[in-house]
Amino acid sequence: MSELIEVSGVNKAFGGIIANDDVSISVPEGHITGLIGPNGSGKTTLFNSIVGYHPIDSGSIKFDGQEISKKMVPQIARLGLLRTFQQTRIYGKMDCVANMLVSTPHRHEGFRSMFRKIPRETTEKAERLLEFVGLYQKRRLVSGELSFGQQKLLEFAMALMNEPRVLLLDEPTAGINPTLINGLIDRLKRAASELGITLFVIEHNMPVIMGLAENIYCLANGKVLAHGTPAEIQNDERVLEAYLGGQTKLDD
Amino acid sequence: MNEYGVQRWIFGALLVFGLVAPFLFPNFTSQLTVWWVMVLFALTWDISGGQMGYNSLGNILFFGVGMYASIIVQIGLYYDVAAYTTSVGAVKVDFTTIQYFTGLASGIITGGIVAVVFAVVLGTVVFGLRGPYFAIGTLGMGLAAAELVASWDYVGGGGGVALPVYPGHPDERSLMFYFLAFILAVLTILVLRRVYSGFFGIAANAIRDDEEKAEGMGIHTMRYKIVGWSIAAFFVGMTGAVFGNMIGFIEPVEVAFPAVTFGIFMVVMSLLGGKGTLLGPIIGATVFHLIKELTWSYMLGWQWVALGALIIVIVVFFQQGIIGWAQEKWPEKFGIFVDDEMAASETQLEAKGAGRAAE
Numbered sequence: 103m104s105e106l107i108e109v110s111g112v113n114k115a116f117g118g119i120i121a122n123d124d125v126s127i128s129v130p131e132g133h134i135t136g137l138i139g140p141n142g143s144g145k146t147t148l149f150n151s152i153v154g155y156h157p158i159d160s161g162s163i164k165f166d167g168q169e170i171s172k173k174m175v176p177q178i179a180r181l182g183l184l185r186t187f188q189q190t191r192i193y194g195k196m197d198c199v200a201n202m203l204v205s206t207p208h209r210h211e212g213f214r215s216m217f218r219k220i221p222r223e224t225t226e227k228a229e230r231l232l233e234f235v236g237l238y239q240k241r242r243l244v245s246g247e248l249s250f251g252q253q254k255l256l257e258f259a260m261a262l263m264n265e266p267r268v269l270l271l272d273e274p275t276a277g278i279n280p281t282l283i284n285g286l287i288d289r290l291k292r293a294a295s296e297l298g299i300t301l302f303v304i305e306h307n308m309p310v311i312m313g314l315a316e317n318i319y320c321l322a323n324g325k326v327l328a329h330g331t332p333a334e335i336q337n338d339e340r341v342l343e344a345y346l347g348g349q350t351k352l353d354d
Numbered sequence: 355m356n357e358y359g360v361q362r363w364i365f366g367a368l369l370v371f372g373l374v375a376p377f378l379f380p381n382f383t384s385q386l387t388v389w390w391v392m393v394l395f396a397l398t399w400d401i402s403g404g405q406m407g408y409n410s411l412g413n414i415l416f417f418g419v420g421m422y423a424s425i426i427v428q429i430g431l432y433y434d435v436a437a438y439t440t441s442v443g444a445v446k447v448d449f450t451t452i453q454y455f456t457g458l459a460s461g462i463i464t465g466g467i468v469a470v471v472f473a474v475v476l477g478t479v480v481f482g483l484r485g486p487y488f489a490i491g492t493l494g495m496g497l498a499a500a501e502l503v504a505s506w507d508y509v510g511g512g513g514g515v516a517l518p519v520y521p522g523h524p525d526e527r528s529l530m531f532y533f534l535a536f537i538l539a540v541l542t543i544l545v546l547r548r549v550y551s552g553f554f555g556i557a558a559n560a561i562r563d564d565e566e567k568a569e570g571m572g573i574h575t576m577r578y579k580i581v582g583w584s585i586a587a588f589f590v591g592m593t594g595a596v597f598g599n600m601i602g603f604i605e606p607v608e609v610a611f612p613a614v615t616f617g618i619f620m621v622v623m624s625l626l627g628g629k630g631t632l633l634g635p636i637i638g639a640t641v642f643h644l645i646k647e648l649t650w651s652y653m654l655g656w657q658w659v660a661l662g663a664l665i666i667v668i669v670v671f672f673q674q675g676i677i678g679w680a681q682e683k684w685p686e687k688f689g690i691f692v693d694d695e696m697a698a699s700e701t702q703l704e705a706k707g708a709g710r711a712a713e
Binding site: 153175176179180184185187191192193194195196197200203204205207208209211213215216217218219220238239240241242243244260264 | 563574693
């Protein structure tokens with residue numbers, strides 16, 4: 103299996119706080135990779151570094167063999183590397199269909215195509231994907247009026263609309279009604295298997311990530327603490343220490 | 355959809371009214387011309403202000419730039435501009451009929467093009483600013499332009515320039531300027547209708563709602579912002595050329611770069627009608643122009659107070675505008691609804707989706 107994202111030796115500090123300390127991670131193509139770690143362990147910082155939201159201090163980030171650590175956010179997005187946000191971000195005053203239509207890929211967009219009409223197939227595809235996430239009936243509602251969970255589903259559908267090669271998901275199940283979580287996990291798996299999208303997922307919900315990912319990285323204090331299959335991670339002493347150690351100390 | 359049906363009727367009525375209005379109300383031709391100019395202001399401001407959420411206070415710059423570019427061409431084609439501007443009153447310069455019309459036509463087009471050049475060059479700078487910083491930056495641009503032109507003697511400086519005189523009857527003259535403004539407004543409506551209905555429209559709205567997200571999805575945000583502003587500049591620049599010629603004498607502060615009158619009116623008209631829509635700015639410009647003319651006629655001396663009060667009321671109590679209010683009242687007429695036919699449970703939907711995939 104080939105590595106689609108290769109992060110090697112990445113350092114990132116904000117002032118005196120070291121958010122990522124010599125982090126090396128690789129995300130294999132066509133699989134679901136998980137990223138866990140206690141609060142403040144540098145997971146979101148790593149995501150932001152990969153998609154270009156801030157420059158890294160040192161190290162290298164490669165996407166499909168190409169160095170991307172110096173590229174800007176829209177350039178990286180056009181390569182097919184996309185992320186969703188922990189705090190869901192959608193276009194709140196547009197209806198769901200418009201949210202989907204605007205998310206079409208912009209890979210080979212020339213000057214002329216700014217003024218192109220929206221083809222019928224694009225609209226149909228948008229509606230199919232809205233069906234896929236269960237928002238078809240609400241497609242003509244202003245998206246800002248949807249519930250938080252529904253907005254998350256919409257954001258996920260928008261990401262699929264963009265036909266990314268890799269999708270970085272920042273806590274996809276946070277804030278979603280527990281009864282809907284199983285449906286979401288099922289859809290994430292189908293996106294990976296049917297659409298061939300590589301997923302890289304930050305998740306706090308342990309049962310979710312253990313059931314979803316094929317291999318998992320655990321970050322703690324900005325460093326990679328452990329890497330392995332869900333079973334290996336679950337039984338790793340250091341991971342248990344990182345998650346529970348701090349807690350027991352507090353309880354003392 | 356319903357909304358578009360209503361829209362088509364309104365546009366049809368506007369077109370017919372526009373064609374016959376100066377013949378029905380011959381005494382009001384100049385007010386009607388200014389009405390179309392107001393419609394042009396509101397529509398073009400709304401491209402960046404309403405659709406993209408970039409509240410420019412400096413679009414008046416393009417008006418003045420178009421106006422001055424036009425007169426330089428109009429005079430420069432047949433005379434030395436510097437000699438012309440210094441000789442005002444001393445030497446009478448006559449333009450022949452052909453010189454007048456060729457000059458006017460090329461002046462209007464040049465006005466539009468030069469304004470676009472300004473939009474592209476300045477746009478790359480100011481579109482790096484967000485929110486209030488963008489508003490203040492563009493306001494500064496408009497004010498600075500007036501000062502710069504005031505000290506530029508080549509075009510008459512603060513004293514202004516008299517424009518070539520129309521070679522014909524005054525009634526013909528006002529009819530010609532009426533129809534020039536009318537044609538520009540119709541063209542703008544047609545272009546914007548086309549542009550908003552395609553990908554440009556939703557990309558502009560995406561920039562308005564969450565620009566960072568739009569960047570994150572790979573949209574060329576800068577390109578859209580500059581192109582949107584350039585469309586505005588093109589039409590406002592040509593409007594400036596027409597308006598300057600209609601007035602007949604132009605100077606920088608009151609006529610070419612009136613940042614605190616026209617420059618603010620364009621914002622207020624869009625807000626009043628409902629920003630981010632095609633119909634809103636037209637309605638806003640119409641209502642605003644009516645109120646303005648009425649206060650000028652019946653409340654002379656208090657007209658600025660009345661207008662100021664109106665602006666405060668709009669900004670504080672009526673931010674959504676006329677169209678926005680209608681949309682809140684009758685959402686389904688604007689295509690906002692839950693699809694009842696598909697109001698089945700999620701699992702059934704998925705079965706349907708799977709069925710379609712299998713077909």
